[in-house]
Amino acid sequence: MGAGAVSPEIGEGGGAGGARAGVVPSPEATTGRVLVVEAGQERWMDAQAATSAGYTIVDLSDDWTPYIFAPQMGPDGEPLMNRYRRIFIGLANDKLDEDGEPLQPGDKNYLELYGIFPSISVLRERFVADDQHPCHDQESADALDAVETVTYVAPADIPKDARKLRKIREELETAQHKAHLPSFEALAAAQPALAPKVKLLAKRAAEKPAMAAVERRLTCEGLLGPKSHHTAGIYDDAMRLAVRRFQQKHMIYEANYLRRQTVDALARPLLDNDYDGFKRAMRERVVSAASILEDGSTKAGNLVDDYTKAALDGLGLVDGASTLAFFKRHPAAEFKTLRAAVKLPPRPAYYADHMDLSIVVDRGDIWYDLPFDDKGNFHYQARKKYPQLTVYAKVNGKQVAIARWRTTIGGWRAEQASDGYEYYRYKQSDVGPRVIRQVVSGPVWIAPASTPIRTLVKHKAVNGKWMKVVNYDELGPGFLSAYGLIAGYFVVPGQNGRPDFDNGVRAHGSSDYLSIYSANGFSHGCHRLPNHLAIRMYSFILQHRHMRVVGDSPMGFQRQFLWEDMVYEMRIPSRGYVYQLDPPLPVSVLEGNIMGDQKTPIIGYVPKPGQKYPGPPPPAPDSPEAKAGGGAAPATNGGEE
């Protein structure tokens, strides 16, 4: 552990370019040459001269990471080990898998939805390849333009669905015949009650060529191949997986069905989609270079989009064609180290090296009632107001919201009791003032003993054998982990020499975006954000608050558990890479609106409807480890040195 870098100096009210307004460039950032575009002409410029001239340097190199994974030095001047940095870079470059092992040649990661954007090299390769194989034809585009969505019919329900459509058709034909009308459209106009059925038939008819177009496109993009075992015209597992890959590739937050955004993206030319992907990757790099957060989610403006546009315009990368030309001008090898210098707009006057920032979580509408009745029937508990996390900056004595996103609160979750059986338990999101003292990048989640065991095991190919292993995806570090790629730990500050009280609640990144955006999504008490937003938020906080880089936090945790006659041993060598905020960041969690009859949380375990148990529910553990997200588990006498 050692004192590390502190937040960068940022000139108050300065522009975004240069040392005054951007992050103070590291010595590495100001050495070497950078690409500058002036009057449409590219030229190389000394990095130091560029920053002096008011440019902001945007790192386009393969080794770029957001601030939370950036190299840091210890007090002895030696680099601090960050266990996840290598994996993050490997994932972004399609070189490594989630465990840090080499990716199979030709495999792609497509991890934007999970907070890891492809490197510019990967995008360059995509542009160049797609220029050769456009995968776009007018017939397919027209077929997809004719529909907004494609109805999902489960393979098992296809005969039933066909019977239903046939019956509707027969009904309409009879009505059309009786009314002596020339078409179904005329029938719908004459008899409005039948219009929805006419519309349904027309929609389903249009979906057939659309589905064929989807198949052609996914096949051409290499997402649906002969090994997929897809049956034409059917939304089978192969199609679902291919659609999911497509959504991952294009950062589409939809369930694995052919909904509007997915269909729209499938209808667009590849280079257009590639350019959107390039813009998204550049956005994160520009946000990082300028150290900004305002993204239009509040009235504080949309610096994220404005700065990204300024950077792209400045470099002349305004569409797919100009970006393709740029990639053709610059060979792949150049992107190993390429940096560009751009002029960015001035930043708001409230920017400073240490900003008066805070976080408020509004829990929104809360239901404490059981989600099922005494017969075991589940009931949807509607919420009009969803939980939100807002980042505030105090400006001239007033709190100004600079970013606000939907987040999660706890709810009814399955938990494993000491008798080995699962029960429901209400996982509360604590209310009241808290602080974030520690921010951990690449955090691990120590699954408490109450975690359902079935979630802690997964299948994995290990050296050519498909086998069950501990589900480290869930534990981390990694983009899929329970804490995502970064977490801030909510604690009640200790007073009179007492340590902080940690009840296991964090605001953290998450790959489970449906839990954040769906109507019935909940956490175990933590406040989740999509990984890329959590990365932005904590990178911003770390760059605009006084803090100390602690570095890797070894722990040597191990725990064994039994699942289906085999012992699984989880071994966790590190908690992650720790940053210490000093002073800590104030957090306030608002109670929200308590709905329903139950006005306080139900304590303890509740039997699951339909489940048989060997006895009454055991007492629910009350330790911080077992609450909310857990993770406060102490290190054990692990057998790892």
Added chain:
Amino acid sequence: MSRRALSASAVALGVALGLALVARAQGPVAAPPPAAAPVAPSPNVKITIITVPSQKGVQVMWGKKRLGVVAPHQPLILQRPRDSGPLDLIIKCDGFVTVQTRAYTFADTKLAVKLTPVDQKNTLLGYRAEVPPEPDAGVPPPPSAAPPPGVAAPPPGVAAPRPDSGTR
């Protein structure tokens, strides 16, 4: 996933692993040596595997491949490229529950894998006791006993089982 070739070799050390770190004799504390230039870490790491309790013929598997055997006073030592990703291993021993564990390659590591006898697996986290059979679906409760907690009493009108109707 393809992996780099694993160089695995079982090495008999001849001494217990605990002795690998030899305790220094007590005495005056010597002045620290002058600060040396940082030494680049070796390109490989050593993963040393033992079991607790130590047993004969403990097999260590990595996917399809058998890496070697751990025996009393004879740990299995594997070499891997530094920071090359984790190894998911299976530890098998007759009479004990098979263990899946993981070794990391950030640094030299010792894995002491606890083995649990098959007849003691009820001591492990996650062990589930069987649900007692319902009165009408197997062994009935003794007539004089109250139903076990969580099990409904027989409905009215259902005759109490005869004392000799239980399992034999």
